[in-house]
Amino acid sequence: MTAIPLTLGPLQAKGYTILRSGVRWLREDGQMCRANEPIGYFNVTLEPTDTRAGSQPLFADEMELQVAFAARMSGRLKLDEAMARGGYLNVRTIDAWEPGTRIGAIETEEEPDADEPGQLRLLKLAGRRMTALADVHSGLLPGWHSRTRGWWCDEGEAPLTLLSLGVCDAAGLVLGAQCAFMEMFEAARQGMQIVYVPDHPIAPCAPILLDQLSRTPAQFEAIVEDVHRHFGGPGKHLAADDWMFIGTMLSVLGKAPLKDRYNLFSATGLQQTGPADAVLLSLAVEPLSILRHRTLGYHMHVMRHHQAAAGPAVRAWLSSAFEPVKRPTDAIRQDYENLIDTLQRQSGSRLMILNTMSTSGHEDISCYLGFDAPLSATLSNVSAKELNLMLDDIAATREIDIIDVDAIAAEMGGAQHLPDGIHQSGMMQVVLRQEILHFMSDLRASRSLAVT
Amino acid sequence: MIYELKLSAIVPQMTGATTQCCYAAPGDALKMGSKLVDLSVDLSSAFAQECPPVSYYRIVLREPAFLRAITAKPGDFTAVDAPLALFSSTPDEPLDEAPARPVRVTVAGIMHHDAMWSGQQE
Structure with missing residues (x-):
């Protein structure tokens, strides 16, 4: 048994001093931990060294900045409890980041396979708040964010970026149980950045993403003007829920996550990356009918449970200012193909799509008389099969990766691991994460080949 | 002969279901393949999800x-194993005898549609 001291290791950003808070522990002194399992975290800030510079500091729009850390080998933790300063000193950044700072030690039977086995592996986390009012101090990436991301890389590594735009079936895979990318960090040894954009309040189906990619500043201004005209007139009495929904909606309509670029700080300093190398989407988010604005033509897809968050004025506006447009399977296919081709031209981002569960062990249809034609508009399993086949057809002519939720759920047992067809068990999430990492590894290899 | 329909556990984790549509009324003579009810199953109590x-x-x-009685109307919650409906093989058979067996039904997952009770509450 060897006791290996655990040290922070280097972290730098040219032009900035990195400050950290006291530690908040995720594991307790004396507990066993796995290799790469986060054991604690700091809040951090990047303070410009030259305060005369006029431009906005990097990360100014990401008010949550944290660094979680993990030992590179498994063993029993001997933590330096003095690293946790308690109270606000575990929230406010008070100490400079010093690579040699020791946070404790790990007693291990493993043979070290790195030059500096005690140097912690760092998971950097950043959250862009939906509103600056969402300043919650508890836990990892706390509060309400319009975008969160986590990245990790060792010296000399260029992280690949995966952007997750799906709904629950994708979110759970990338965010993990504590919504801080910890499971992906533990499972992925190569440098990576995972970005998550939630479906608040507009769900990221293909027409919404195509609108985001093509919307000009003038078109966005026209949407803002139209919203002001509709809701700002005399005699309008909006509920608090209406105002909050409108504010969030306009904030989201003004963004295009598929075009985002990202600043990263790491052991070797600052770097910029993006747009995303790969984009994770969910077939389950594609509606069979979508709202289209009657005059401005943009699309709106608000999931049913999020519609309930809107006030009565917004719900009335969604009913009157938009018209429903049916999306048969061919229309969904065309939207996907447009999206793939547009991304190929604009950024080279590769789509990775989760298909849907299309069977149920509880179904016992012996006669289809009670189900209206076309069956794909009535029976959820027939609809899912058609959509899954449509994805396969697309893959025959375009480069996409299909994560076969349908096959994996059938193999593991849908009733136990995917009871409602969307929300996976923890065990199934582990399998699906491996699929994602497998595709990311292939993408890394193909990009390396393209460079050489 | 009297037949009964109780709510079965369509999904193992469910505790009950909400009636979304009723397609038949007491007294109706129903054929094989007739729609009876649409239900929604919410597993929120079993799985904490956003x-x-x-x-x-x-x-x-x-x-x-022949549909003789139906206990749930749109919006009503029915627990697993609770009665949903009673049927008979002839139109005016007395209902005071015990059901001979469950009525034979098919249960299938369907898409949400506008005629559902939950769609009309929005």
Whole structure:
């Protein structure tokens, strides 16, 4: 048994001093931990060294900045409890980041396979708040964010970026149980950045993403003007829920996550990356009918449970200012193909799509008389099969990766691991994460080949 | 002969279901393949999720029968194993005898549609 001291290791950003808070522990002194399992975290800030510079500091729009850390080998933790300063000193950044700072030690039977086995592996986390009012101090990436991301890389590594735009079936895979990318960090040894954009309040189906990619500043201004005209007139009495929904909606309509670029700080300093190398989407988010604005033509897809968050004025506006447009399977296919081709031209981002569960062990249809034609508009399993086949057809002519939720759920047992067809068990999430990492590894290899 | 329909556990984790549509009324002579009810199953109590794990199902008759009584109306919650409806093989058979067996039905997952009770509450 060897006791290996655990040290922070280097972290730098040219032009900035990195400050950290006291530690908040995720594991307790004396507990066993796995290799790469986060054991604690700091809040951090990047303070410009030259305060005369006029431009906005990097990360100014990401008010949550944290660094979680993990030992590179498994063993029993001997933590330096003095690293946790308690109270606000575990929230406010008070100490400079010093690579040699020791946070404790790990007693291990493993043979070290790195030059500096005690140097912690760092998971950097950043959250862009939906509103600056969402300043919650508890836990990892706390509060309400319009975008969160986590990245990790060792010296000399260029992280690949995966952007997750799906709904629950994708979110759970990338965010993990504590919504801080910890499971992906533990499972992925190569440098990576995972970005998550939630479906608040507009769900990221293909027409919404195509609108985001093509919307000009003038078109966005026209949407803002139209919203002001509709809701700002005399005699309008909006509920608090209406105002909050409108504010969030306009904030989201003004963004295009598929075009985002990202600043990263790491052991070797600052770097910029993006747009995303790969984009994770969910077939389950594609509606069979979508709202289209009657005059401005943009699309709106608000999931049913999020519609309930809107006030009565917004719900009335969604009913009157938009018209429903049916999306048969061919229309969904065309939207996907447009999206793939547009991304190929604009950024080279590769789509990775989760298909849907299309069977149920509880179904016992012996006669289809009670189900209206076309069956794909009535029976959820027939609809899912058609959509899954449509994805396969697309893959025959375009480069996409299909994560076969349908096959994996059938193999593991849908009733136990995917009871409602969307929300996976923890065990199934582990399998699906491996699929994602497998595709990311292939993408890394193909990009390396393209460079050489 | 009297037949009964109780709510079965369509999904193992469910505790009950909400009636979304009723397609038949007491006294109706129903054929094989007749739609009976659409139900929603919400697993929120079994799984803590940010979005409600709701799925929809239709119960369809697999044999002809006369609908004599239906206990749930749209919006009502029915617990697993609670009665949903009573049927008979002839139109005016007395209902005071015990059901001879469950009525034969098919249960299948369906898409949400505008005629559902939950769609009309929005």
